[in-house]
Each structure stands twice: as structure tokens, then as C-alpha cells.
Amino acid sequence: MQRGNNVFIDSRTKKSIGLDEIMNSLPTLTDYGAIAKMNMTPYLKEDIGELRIALEDLSNIVKFAEFSKRRMNEIKGALHIIKDIRGSIKRLKRREILNEVEFFELKSQFIEIERLRNLLMASKEIYLDRFKLNSSKLEIELLDPEKAGTKTFYMYDAFSVDLSEIRKKKREIEKNISLMKEKLREEVFDLTGLMPSKSGEIRINTRKKSEIAKLKSCVKIALSSESFSVLVFKVKNSKDLKVLINELDDLEIQEEKEEFKIRKMLVEKLSRNVEKFEENIVAVGELDLFIAKAIYAMEINAVKPKVCDSISIIIEKGRHISTENALKSKGSQFTPVDISLRKGVTLITGANMGGKTVNLKMVSLIVALAQYAMFVPAESARIGLVNFVYLSVGDEQSEKQGLSTFGAEIFNLKEVISKSNETGLILIDEIARGTNPTEGQAIAKAIINYLKNKNSVTIITSHFDGLCTIEGVKHLQVKGLSGADISKMKSDVRKNEQYEVIFEKHMDYRLEKVKNVVFVPRDALLVAEIMGLNKEIIDSANEMKKN
Numbered sequence: 157m158q159r160g161n162n163v164f165i166d167s168r169t170k171k172s173i174g175l176d177e178i179m180n181s182l183p184t185l186t187d188y189g190a191i192a193k194m195n196m197t198p199y200l201k202e203d204i205g206e207l208r209i210a211l212e213d214l215s216n217i218v219k220f221a222e223f224s225k226r227r228m229n230e231i232k233g234a235l236h237i238i239k240d241i242r243g244s245i246k247r248l249k250r251r252e253i254l255n256e257v258e259f260f261e262l263k264s265q266f267i268e269i270e271r272l273r274n275l276l277m278a279s280k281e282i283y284l285d286r287f288k289l290n291s292s293k294l295e296i297e298l299l300d301p302e303k304a305g306t307k308t309f310y311m312y313d314a315f316s317v318d319l320s321e322i323r324k325k326k327r328e329i330e331k332n333i334s335l336m337k338e339k340l341r342e343e344v345f346d347l348t349g350l351m352p353s354k355s356g357e358i359r360i361n362t363r364k365k366s367e368i369a370k371l372k373s374c375v376k377i378a379l380s381s382e383s384f385s386v387l388v389f390k391v392k393n394s395k396d397l398k399v400l401i402n403e404l405d406d407l408e409i410q411e412e413k414e415e416f417k418i419r420k421m422l423v424e425k426l427s428r429n430v431e432k433f434e435e436n437i438v439a440v441g442e443l444d445l446f447i448a449k450a451i452y453a454m455e456i457n458a459v460k461p462k463v464c465d466s467i468s469i470i471i472e473k474g475r476h477i478s479t480e481n482a483l484k485s486k487g488s489q490f491t492p493v494d495i496s497l498r499k500g501v502t503l504i505t506g507a508n509m510g511g512k513t514v515n516l517k518m519v520s521l522i523v524a525l526a527q528y529a530m531f532v533p534a535e536s537a538r539i540g541l542v543n544f545v546y547l548s549v550g551d552e553q554s555e556k557q558g559l560s561t562f563g564a565e566i567f568n569l570k571e572v573i574s575k576s577n578e579t580g581l582i583l584i585d586e587i588a589r590g591t592n593p594t595e596g597q598a599i600a601k602a603i604i605n606y607l608k609n610k611n612s613v614t615i616i617t618s619h620f621d622g623l624c625t626i627e628g629v630k631h632l633q634v635k636g637l638s639g640a641d642i643s644k645m646k647s648d649v650r651k652n653e654q655y656e657v658i659f660e661k662h663m664d665y666r667l668e669k670v671k672n673v674v675f676v677p678r679d680a681l682l683v684a685e686i687m688g689l690n691k692e693i694i695d696s697a698n699e700m701k702k703n
Contacts, residue, residue, distance in 0.1 A: 164198045165524055165545045172547055173521045174478035178530075182448040185232060187240035188437050189444025196445070198527040201541045201579065207463055210529035213284050215460050217450040218531070220282045227279055228447075234272040235444050241265050242437065249430045253419050260309035262426065263299040266292035267307055269436050276443075287443040290432040298425060311415050319414045326407045329400050336397045340376060344391055347374050356391035449530050458531035461522070462538045467499040467579060469523060469613055473535035476518035480533070491665040492535070495519060495632070497615065501608040503624060504617045504667065506634025511665035512617040513549060515634075516583040519615065520547050523581050542613065544580040546572040573603070576610040584616045597622060604629060624670075631671065635664035 170176045184190050199207035221228045244258040254262075273289040276282065297303075301314035313320040337356060344358075345351045348370045352358050358377065360367055362385055371377060371389050380390035393401065452458075456477055473492035480490035493515055504512050522532045526539040548568060572582055587600045597620040607614045608628050616623075624631045 163544060169545060169547045172549060173517045175521060175524050177478060182452055184444050184448045185235045186238050186440060186444045188441035189448060192441035192445040196528055199529060200543050204463055204541055207529055211460055213286060214446055214449055214529060216282055217446050218453055221450050221454065231275050234275055238268050238440060245430060245433055248423060248427050251423055251427050253423055256309055259299060263309045264307040266295045270296060287439050289436050289439050295426065311418060315418045316414060322407055322411050322414060326404065329404050333397065333400050340391050340394065344374060344376050352391050358389040360387050361385060362387060453531035456533050458533050459536060461526040461532045463526065464538055464540050466540045467611060467613060468540045469497040470538040471495050471522055471534050474518050474522055475533040476514050476521060477533050479514050493518060493666055495667055497613050499611055499613060500628065501604050501614045501616060502630040502632060504615060504632045505624065512634055513585050516547060516585055516615055520545050520581060520583055542581045543578050546580060547583045549585045576607055576612045580612040582612050582614040587616050587618050596620065601626065632667040633670045635666050635668060
């Protein structure tokens, strides 16, 4: 089982980076798989050995799905018909007497799991320890004493000699009762000229006086009920028939008692193996979840991450899935990004709309996916495990505490900074953006100086000058619009109101390492110019900037 800390990543960060969206997209087929998905927990640093095994197991599933499609479809088909019977299992565990519907559920599940087990045993590449299923053959034989081979459950005669004898007597008496009732119907017909129905009734309109007189004079029938328009007569049971009916009633009571004894016996025998059934439920859930992970990995062209002991993260051609899908829907493409991170602080600067926030989300998503034992959207990824992932996108407000954007940012930062020596991944977008530039720059510089010597991997994006020269901080810069055809962009913006698509098309989101840069790139005026802001305003702003 996976182990992990429930504060590895909070719900806000999960949603912000798109992890929730991916988890919800995992196509599990069974309720057991959905439960396994809901209970997924991350592997932390102390779980690195278990994580490597889980990723290798997932790799085997992916290979099998790629090269044995027919068999994989058979396994998925077997999973698809497995229903959730945890309620019946719980009752069985408490040794409560089950009804026939519950025995049917159990028998069906045993047959379905045995079929799945046979498919897995024939697919040794993926019949891994975590998916091992206990045989259900004995349980199937117990619930199917006549070896009918069907999922239906019936209280078979073969369960007990006494039950078989009781039912044999019942059948004989029922036959005799039927014959007697038929004979009585014929006698009534002979006497009245009217034939009772199979149920022994004669319904007659109140206007038919002569027929009613005949019926009332016949000793073999009696008035059962009457209304304004209809009289109902019923054939009387003879003494011999009453005796047989009483005998039948007694036999039915005996049958119920015997069936209860059989159900009690079945519960007693099945309850001895409840742990085995529960193990199968867990294994089915794990198999379903791993297959869902494999299918999703193939859909997004993800790769197996390498996990390492060092405090570092190296991603080649990484992608952020939600952003990539959004761009595709608009006819654009995501530019894969390379990034290498180490313990301490990495500062990212770059153009407005240059993808800095997306890079933070990409890194945090890839690290989180890796630690949830999933393949990651990249060409390759080497991940040093962290104990927590924290993302601040700088635009949060806390209605509960009545805090401003800046207040909310600091409120959240103080907690994560206090555990920065515990080897986490800290990502802060546009640090201190919610306050005035002078104090914001000072706060940003102080936070960077504090975090640069901690065990956590920290990425900070900023537009503040002076942060790039802090000793011991790695500086990456988004290439942005440096290589873009500005005149072409201006022309495209004039023709098309969807300016964000144009910027996505021309913006270079890749990162490059830079040194000895005092000022961060400033593309705000260029962006304003491309979008067609009044030339006089642009010229005036440029003049002010020079001065």
C-alpha cells in the first residue's frame, strides 16, 4: 500500500496545477478502482524503494497495453462487470444470515474474479504481486452444488438431503391438490353448467337470476363477495383437499427452516475466508487503478520518471497538460520546456505573458505525478523526492481572514517557509506583487536570502530588479519575444481579436541560464505596442523609462 503525508499537497495547489483534473480523468472501470483512486497517497522520500517498484509495475502495464491489446481488452472487459459487494462482505464478516440476493452477488463476484484471475495467470507479464488474486473455486463449488456453472443462485436441492425430501413431498402434494381442484371444478360444471376459473371462481352479473339461483343451490360452492353488478362464487375445498393444504403448509414451514439452516451453514463456511475476499477487492482496485494510469499515460504521451536520492529535479521537454490541451483547442501548440533545479533558490525572470506561471505549474505537476506513481508529460524526468509541494500564484485573497492579496500571500508563505528545511518543492509566482515595489523588492530579496541555504528546491518568479545578483541563486530567463517578428505580430493583432493566440504562437517559453544580469527583461511596453495602444502614449512612456 502507498504511504504518505496528507499535507504533501493542499487542495488549492492540486486544483491550480491541474492535478485534480488529471486524477478525475483516470478511467477506472470498477467501484473498487474508484476507491483506490480516491485513496491514492504520495510516496515520500522514505518510500523511494516502494515508489520504484510501483513505477516499474506501471511500466509493465503500459508495455502490455501497447503490445497485447486484445488481451488487455479482455482484462478490461472482465473488470467492467465486477460490481461493488462490500455491503454483503461486511454482513458476512459479522456472520449475519444473508438472503438469496446477497448469495447471488457473492457467487457472481467469485465467478467474475476467477475469470479475471485466469486471464491474469495467462498474462504473466502483468500478473504482479500487487494484483495477485486468491482462487475462488471452492466458494463457487460451495454456492453451486449442482455445478450449473451459472451466476444465478438458487437454494438447490443438492444443499441438503432433508431439503430434497421436503421438496419431493411438496411436489407430490401440490400435484394431488391440483388434481383435486380440477375435479371439483368439473363437478361444479356438471351441477350448474358454469365452469369455474383456474382459481376456482365464478363471476356472474346480478341480472342473471336463473344462473345465480343454480349457483346458490349448489353445495360445492359458496358466495365469496358481491357488488352492485357482480356476484363472485368460490368452489369449496373438500375435507380431503383441506387435509392436503394443511400438509403443504407444514411442509413449507419445514422448507423455510431447512433453507435457513442452509443459509446459516453457507455463511459459517464463507465467513472463514472473508480476509481472502477483502484481499481480492484490494487487488482488483489496484489493478483497475494501474490500468487507468497506463491508459492515461499513453493518451498524453507520458514517460516513466526516474526517482533519485539527490535533492534535484531535471526535466527535459516538460509539458503542462491543461495548458497544452487549451492551446490545442485554439490551434496552437505548447512549447516543451527544459529545466534543471537543485536545492536552494532558482529565480525565473522574463517577459509578460512569457509562461513563467505555466513553468511553475509544470514543474509542480510533474513532481506530484511522479510521487503519486504516475508517468509524467515530458521527454525525460529525473525527480528527487520531496516531502511537500507548495505553490503560490500570488493572486490569492483570504475572505475568511479578510486579508488582501499580499496579506494572504504572506499568511500562506510563513507556514511553508517554516518547514523549508524539510526538503520540499516551493514555487512562488511574482513574489510580493501585492505591495509597493520598494518594500516588495526588499521582502523578495530577504525571502530569497533565507531560502537559498535551505534543503527545499525553491523557484521564484519576479519582475523586481536586483534579485538576479544575489549570491548563490540560479537565474533562468524566459526567452520571450526576443526572437519574434514584431511587425508580423502587430499585423496579426490588427486582423484578429484573439491576441492571446497570437502571443502564444510567437512567444518562446523556453528557459535559458543567464549570469551577471542586473535588470530583468521588461516587455510591458512592447506588449502594449503590439496590441495597438495609442502611439503617443507608448512614446511618452518610453521617454519616461529612459529618464
